[in-house]
Each structure stands twice: as structure tokens, then as C-alpha cells.
Amino acid sequence: MSEEDFNAADAPEPLASQLLDYLSHVRVERRLAPRTLLIYEDGLRRLQGLAAQRGQNLLTLRSHQARALLATLHAQSDLGPRSLALMLSVWRGLYRWLGQQRLVDLNPFEGLRAPKAPKPLPKALGVDDAVQLADYQPEAAALDVRTEARDRCVVELLYGCGLRISEVVGLDVLASVQALGWVDQQAGEAHVLGKGSKRRSVPVGAAAMQALQQWLAVRGQLARADEAALFVGARGARFGASQIRAMLKQRALAAGMPSHVHPHMLRHSFASHLLQSSGDLRAVQELLGHAHITTTQVYTQLDFQHLAKIYDAAHPRAKRKN
Structure with a gap:
């Protein structure tokens, strides 16, 4: 929560005695950090102020009134979903404590939920950028044939197969009972x-x-000689996830990528590019290993973004007036 969220403390009204007692409780019994205490105090001041606006007694508050208070806070403030959820948590905690003190007979905020925060779409590279990263060749003076062959193969498996970084790390040279994963060259799988x-x-x-x-x-x-891992580092042992992240970051910078590139971005790129080409959501789900298709459906939004950009760039009716 930003500093602007604490404007209520600029000219504070005295808190009711029960609210002060609750603040003392969380400070002494729960040993909350000073900044967390500020958030609690702000939440209690907001609750007291909202109840005063509506002429409501906090000790006799009912569930429908609590819902109205949350709606009023949402309408009157610029708090986002996460901050609203934090306010709700403070209010629920207050009423649990009031219940323990036998000052209220119910928790009117129990079961109320803040508006859901929008889930950010996964970031994916454009097709040209993904190919540029996979095809990148370092300058001859800086080229180590062994590590370049390894790094290129890692990128190809992350982007070309949509593997998770843990799945790439777990690959072994040969199939065995102990192997977490392997590549069957004959079957191409x-x-x-x-x-x-x-x-x-x-x-x-x-x-x-x-x-x-x-x-x-x-x-x-x-x-x-005895290392089973498919990918190894400079010391000959299994190439770890942190090493792959560092390698990919450095490779993307050297290749002139427009943004920070991480392993999961290549998995997102694999999924969105495949969906753009095939339109087969179920196949993408199977390839990614998602248990539920709802997890995969986020890529349909990425696909729509791609189509919208094409429309805006190419259609004569696409130019919109500001």
C-alpha cells in the first residue's frame, strides 16, 4: 500500500475505545511490525469514518451493512483490489477479537470478499524475437563451442518444446528408472x-x-564421467535453474532483445505462437501439461492481443480518434 493510502491519518479523529484496545492487542500480543500497525490503524479509522457517515454503530453492525461499507470504501477511495482485501482482513480481525471479548455476537465481515485483482497476462516474445534469440551466435572471439552448443540447445527446448525450467534441468542423457526426464532421439520426443x-x-x-x-x-x-545430467555446467555437474536463468538473461541482452527474458517467457511464447498458428487450445493444454484447460485459456487472450495489433495496423477502419 502506498503512502497516499494513509491520508486518513493526517487529521485523525480519536478512535473509539474498543478500536484502541484492539490496536493495543495486535501490537502487544501479535507483535506486529510498525508499518503493519500503521496499516491496521488506517483500516480502523476508515471503518470508523464510514460507519459514522452512515450513522451506524460498529458494535451492532450486520452483514448487509458491512457489505455496504465495503462498497462505499470501494467507491470513495482509489484503493485497488489488494488494498481492499487488506482492509477487509483488518476488519475481520477486529470483529473476531470483539467476539472473543463478547462485545459482538457475529462477525459481519466474515465471508465478504474484495473485488478480484486482474491477473496479468503472461509475457511472451514475438515470433521474430524468439527466433532471433534461438538463432543468436556470439562473436567468434567470445565463442566457446561447448557452452554455446549447450545454451542453444537449452533455448531450443524451452521455446521449441514449451518445457518448464525444472523439466529441462531434470533431463538425463539416457532413460533410466532414476531419470526424471530424457529425450528419445529416434522417436523425436x-x-x-x-x-x-x-x-x-x-x-x-x-x-x-x-x-x-x-x-x-x-x-x-x-x-x-559419471554425470547423468543432459546439461552440465563448467564443473561438469548438472546445469542448475539459476545458471540457466543467468545464461538466458545474458544471451537475451547480447541478442538485443527488447525486454528481460526469463525461461518461463519462452514457455509462454511457445504456447501463444502455437495457438496463433493452430487455434487448437486442447492440444496446447496437452503439450504444456496443464491439468485444467482454464489454465491454458489465458493464451487465448494473448492470441486476441496479437489479432488486435494486426487489425489496428492493417485495417483501414482501425484508426480510432482520440
Whole structure:
């Protein structure tokens, strides 16, 4: 919550005795941090002020009145959904304590919910940017053939197969009982262990398979003799998630990407680009390993954004007056 959210404290009205007692309770018994106490005090002042506006007694407040107070706060303030939810949490806590003190017979805010915060759409690269990142070649002077082959293969699997970073890290060279995942070169499939310990198989495209073969040709120069991991770092052990994130960030900067690139962005790019081309939401769900199609449906919004941009750029009726 921003500093502007505490304007109610600029010229504070005295808090009712029960509210002061509750503040003392959370300060002493719950040992809340000073900033959290400020938020609690602000929430109690807002509640007292709203109730005074409507001529309501806080100790006899009913559920429909509580709902009206929340609606009034929403209308009169610029608080977002998260801040409103925080206010509700403060108010619910107050009434639980009042109930313990036998000052009220119900919690009028129990069960009330703040408006849902809009979920931000996952960020995805444009097709050209994704291809540029995958095809990027460092300058010869800075080129290490082994690590470049590894990094290119990692990018191809993240973008070309839509794998999670944990699934890439878990890949082994050969299939085994202990292996979390592996790539079947003959079948052209990657077998991975996803969320909820669910296995799935995804096709490996020609570009990713070529990158894999190039990496396997030099992997032995980096990997320890007994290392099962497909991808290894400079010390010959399994290439970890933090190392992949750092590599991808550096590679994206060197390739001139317009924004910060992280592994999950390549998974989002895989999904949105595939949906743009095929329109098959169910297939994208299976490839991503989503348990519920509602999780995958967010990519239909990304697809609409893509279509809207094309419309705005190309259609003679698309130009809108300000």
C-alpha cells in the first residue's frame, strides 16, 4: 500500500475505545511490525469514518451493512483490489477479537470478499524475437563451442518444446528408472516429469533435435564421467535453474532483445505462437501439461492481443480518434 493510502491519518479523529484496545492487542500480543500497525490503524479509522457517515454503530453492525461499507470504501477511495482485501482482513480481525471479548455476537465481515485483482497476462516474445534469440551466435572471439552448443540447445527446448525450467534441468542423457526426464532421439520426443509428478511426452522439433545432437557431440568435454545430467555446467555437474536463468538473461541482452527474458517467457511464447498458428487450445493444454484447460485459456487472450495489433495496423477502419 502506498503512502497516499494513509491520508486518513493526517487529521485523525480519536478512535473509539474498543478500536484502541484492539490496536493495543495486535501490537502487544501479535507483535506486529510498525508499518503493519500503521496499516491496521488506517483500516480502523476508515471503518470508523464510514460507519459514522452512515450513522451506524460498529458494535451492532450486520452483514448487509458491512457489505455496504465495503462498497462505499470501494467507491470513495482509489484503493485497488489488494488494498481492499487488506482492509477487509483488518476488519475481520477486529470483529473476531470483539467476539472473543463478547462485545459482538457475529462477525459481519466474515465471508465478504474484495473485488478480484486482474491477473496479468503472461509475457511472451514475438515470433521474430524468439527466433532471433534461438538463432543468436556470439562473436567468434567470445565463442566457446561447448557452452554455446549447450545454451542453444537449452533455448531450443524451452521455446521449441514449451518445457518448464525444472523439466529441462531434470533431463538425463539416457532413460533410466532414476531419470526424471530424457529425450528419445529416434522417436523425436522429450519425456519429462512435470508438476504433480505427472509425466508427459512432447515432440522435439527439427531445430531442437539438431541443437541437441550438436551439444551431445561436445558434452563429453565438460561432463564428469559419471554425470547423468543432459546439461552440465563448467564443473561438469548438472546445469542448475539459476545458471540457466543467468545464461538466458545474458544471451537475451547480447541478442538485443527488447525486454528481460526469463525461461518461463519462452514457455509462454511457445504456447501463444502455437495457438496463433493452430487455434487448437486442447492440444496446447496437452503439450504444456496443464491439468485444467482454464489454465491454458489465458493464451487465448494473448492470441486476441496479437489479432488486435494486426487489425489496428492493417485495417483501414482501425484508426480510432482520440
